[in-house]
Amino acid sequence: MRAIDYTRADSLEAAVEAFAAVGLDARYIAGGTTLYDLMKLGVERPAHLIDVTGIMGLDTIDTDGDVLRFGALALMSDVAYTPAVQEGYPILSESLLKAASQQLRNMATVGGNLLQRTRCPYFRNGAGSLSTVGVYPCNKRVPGSGCAAIGGLDRGHAILGVSDACIAVSPGDWPVALTAMGASVEIHGPAGTRTVPISDFYRLPGDTPHLEFNIAPAELITAITVPKAPSRSSTYHKIRDRESFAFAVASAAVVVEMEGANVRTARIALGGVATIPWRAQSAEETLRGKQLTPEFALEAGRAAFKDARPGQHNAFKSDLGARVVADALMIAAERSA
Ligand SMILES: Cc1cc2nc3c(=O)[nH]c(=O)nc-3n(C[C@H](O)[C@H](O)[C@H](O)COP(=O)(O)OP(=O)(O)OC[C@H]3O[C@@H](n4cnc5c(N)ncnc54)[C@H](O)[C@@H]3O)c2cc1C
Numbered sequence: 001m002r003a004i005d006y007t008r009a010d011s012l013e014a015a016v017e018a019f020a021a022v023g024l025d026a027r028y029i030a031g032g033t034t035l036y037d038l039m040k041l042g043v044e045r046p047a048h049l050i051d052v053t054g055i056m057g058l059d060t061i062d063t064d065g066d067v068l069r070f071g072a073l074a075l076m077s078d079v080a081y082t083p084a085v086q087e088g089y090p091i092l093s094e095s096l097l098k099a100a101s102q103q104l105r106n107m108a109t110v111g112g113n114l115l116q117r118t119r120c121p122y123f124r125n126g127a128g129s130l131s132t133v134g135v136y137p138c139n140k141r142v143p144g145s146g147c148a149a150i151g152g153l154d155r156g157h158a159i160l161g162v163s164d165a166c167i168a169v170s171p172g173d174w175p176v177a178l179t180a181m182g183a184s185v186e187i188h189g190p191a192g193t194r195t196v197p198i199s200d201f202y203r204l205p206g207d208t209p210h211l212e213f214n215i216a217p218a219e220l221i222t223a224i225t226v227p228k229a230p231s232r233s234s235t236y237h238k239i240r241d242r243e244s245f246a247f248a249v250a251s252a253a254v255v256v257e258m259e260g261a262n263v264r265t266a267r268i269a270l271g272g273v274a275t276i277p278w279r280a281q282s283a284e285e286t287l288r289g290k291q292l293t294p295e296f297a298l299e300a301g302r303a304a305f306k307d308a309r310p311g312q313h314n315a316f317k318s319d320l321g322a323r324v325v326a327d328a329l330m331i332a333a334e335r336s337a
């Protein structure tokens, strides 16, 4: 058994100082629903946990100001059931309610959700307790060791944003909805406070798949802000292997602004098919100014996957994903009526 130190921070400054004192073996912990899981699998091996759940004011949900502002420690279920979010921004509420189970959503925070790691089975099942290299090569877990998924069992893997080093899917639903909404992430760290657009928060795997997020180890997410654009005509549409709790096989977050039957603007992001929450700009451009028929929605869906790079078992995601985009577009447009 390995001993793990534990500190409960009562302020942002105390949390950052505690982290800096330990260094790279420290981890912040919020709901613990992902981190404890990875520790049990031997993928994460922190020597020191810094619990941030005692920091006052980080769980505030503010829907009255100029932007929607969700404190990083707000629970997924609390954000999902906030009336102003449910009524005005179905895309956000649905992305949270279609993620995980009610029990998990009652524990998990919207900040921790942004930093969950891939569910690639080779990444999660290879570490064991005896060796950090593990049973399967995985460049995300051990840089330079290889990738067991490429040429392996890749049904659940990405077809967009892939590299020769990693094809792991970005697993979260909420970050996909935030990407379609043009959200930003507020971050506090030893060098002060900064704000990062969500489009810059996730890193493509390239040849460094172990570097997944643009946040330094000692930095804390403090809040997520979302522009208050009219977003009633929006949806998060998710297809999974079973309709209870499961990660997305393919999903689409869509916000449309209609002018009669025509699309004035569309914002589309994809989940379950890409290595980061994926903004589908080619599909958005296809739609601008066009009449939204089911046939044209499917054409836009296909445009979203024109650069797909499938492996052995996941080529079906192009067709499934195109249909998910098409259905999401029709659902969102119907809500604008
Ligand atoms: C069985 C199961 C099914 C799931 N299904 C889904 C699903 O369908 N869709 C989906 O989107 N998610 C799903 N999840 C993932 C779940 O949503 C995440 O585990 C959860 O949102 C993480 O939040 P947390 O507060 O528990 O994070 P933690 O586990 O506490 O932390 C996660 C990571 O974030 C870091 N961290 C936490 N808070 C901060 C902060 N404020 N600043 C900086 N770093 C921080 C931690 O160090 C850790 O690395 C599932 C999880 C499980 C276990």
Ligand code: SF4
Binding pocket: 118, 120, 121, 122, 123, 137, 138, 139, 140, 141, 146, 147, 148, 149, 150, 165, 166, 167, 168, 209
């Ligand atoms: S896809 Fe990425 S996470 Fe999965 S085994 Fe390959 S390198 Fe590791």
